[in-house]
Amino acid sequence: MNKNASGKAWGKGHWLLASVTLLLLLGVALLLGASSAQALDENNCLSCHGTPGLTKTNGNGDVISLFVDEKKVNTAAHRYIDCTTCHTAEPHKVETALTKLSLAQKCGSCHEYQYRLHLDSVHGRQLVYGNSDVATCVDCHSSDGSPHSVIRVLEYAAPAYKKNIAQTCARCHGDEGLMASYGIVDKVYESYMRSFHGKAMQLGAYEISQLDKATCANCHGYHDIKPASDPASPVAGLENLAATCEQCHTGAGVKFASGFLGHREASTDNVPVAYYTEIFFSSFLVIVIGFGALIVLLAIVRYSLNRWRE
Template identity: 30%
Template structure:
């Protein structure tokens, strides 16, 4: 491989004898001063295979192999325990007869690798070659797993290392699932793809997901290297062996213990019963809880309707806080926002609507998110025109800008909360709370629109950005979504629904009005301004809250 490349052309400037063995005083490889001494060999190979200048310009299959080997169990056995029998580079790849892994004569060829590992792990190799994986590989099945597919190649870890590919946490969810949950492989070899999903939904799978490390995973039942078809009497999941297999965790297990479909899913009488029990409960939950929601929804609606009617009994007609256009903008904003939140997190975490086909869920998640995004952008553009081209919009935009008084109000409010002041500061048209919300909305919308378009049109984006740029956009989009969602729930919805001054809900987003009492407590400075205009007999500018018309 160092002399002739994979395409059979000579390697230019490949390593010569002296690069590995030394120049004149070539020591025996059994001497600790030799570059190919077992403790030194990895470092010798790393002079090229760990050198970015070499790996970046040569056809090196795994540029980071030397770093991964350094972390692996074989190198650790050599360097920390002094085991001279632990595998080094030459033990796996060969010394002078290195060949490309695609070469059928290579020691690391897919079919030859088990025998290569078997030079040290002979007992395991003899078991593996009889297993369903070993016999499949020997028959020439290209996708049958060999040692490296499960354990890794250079960065091989102890099984109890959480970073190991065969650790408890990885073996079912990642390592075995890489093949057994792959739909293309399942279709190619006629494997039941739902087995992994069934395990994840079973008692064992759910317990494992919750962190229980004593519950059974794939290898607990099927074995590690000695995996055989369930029809083989040697198999740990052969019907005759199941009491013993299950009995390892469940002492006293009988043949009846493991009857039925072990992996939750369709199939057989038990599978059908479980399917219908699940369906009945889903509809029962929908019916019972749905009925409760409808009942209490009507109750809440009627009580809120009564509260709303009491507003007509105000001695004062109230003040028009939001006009019709502003209320429409608000409704469109919160509708699209929550649609984006639900569909966005559904995309991230693959949420699905129960009893709806997978393809329909995929469509709703993807295009529902995009449609809501387009509508929010349209609402934002309308708001921009409103803020720039209407007198009321321009005036309110100016009033929304932060000023020094906002900082004083923050300090004064905190002093009031701590009992250091007898009253809260007087707020103008917009308090620091509302200004912070508005500016956060503007900032968040810009960030989400920019990153959202980069992700939506990723092919076009990658013409102008490196791949890591798109990764950064993904991170920003995700965490900005979390930030915005939490801010709305913790900050905005508190003032609309939870704040005792307005609980159970402020109606101003519906009819746009605030009572005189609310104006006195929340916007005292603006109320003073309104009354000053009234005393002078002047009409206030459009951006100042006006007394609501009597008919409203």
């Protein structure tokens, strides 16, 4: 114990100064040294596969990219699962062709429940037949279709985050040509965005508490999504539809559900009364506003002329 510190070369003041400086330096070092999380890469796969442009040519002569974007994999949901968990212990010996189905199967080796639901969905049933048009895991969970970019659903940038779901579905369901080949002619995305649900979803903030409005999946289902023509679909028939509405609109019945225009515009054979209301109000609007614009315009001309002649 030294009670006479002031006599020493290193007084209390000096110690304090030194500690503060050290802390500051440590802070700066931490800031400089801080980087985003590193994906787990036990076998150093990224030392080769992290090189952009790395490709191979398979037996069919197709050039296949072997590049894995380190930036994306570092923020991916599975960043702490080693490459070989999915790519097997000897990844270079894999000979099976990569298909949408094999990709889904791979996800399903852990996410079994979702995979089984998916296989029984309108998308999954087609997947089994080798149809590559249909959506599978990565089409909705990855922003670029790569399994290395799958991020958690509750991240704002996730394609399956509630605010983004409609846009994600619209990647395919907004493609008129693709939809027409399956006989889907309704402009589902446009009609959703016209509805109050879509507008509120678009105007709302990203906080999940602000997103308590229905989006595609709330009515049609998620992994087990069924076509509206399937009696098991939550939107098949007024009874099912009413039960689906009722999940949010307490007390909603068949009458309430019957007011839904479907994903179509009102027309002479789709809620005609709404169609005629639309015609009435838009004509009325044009006539009255036209009349108002005319008298204002005439008045402006008259008043200007009066002023000019003064």
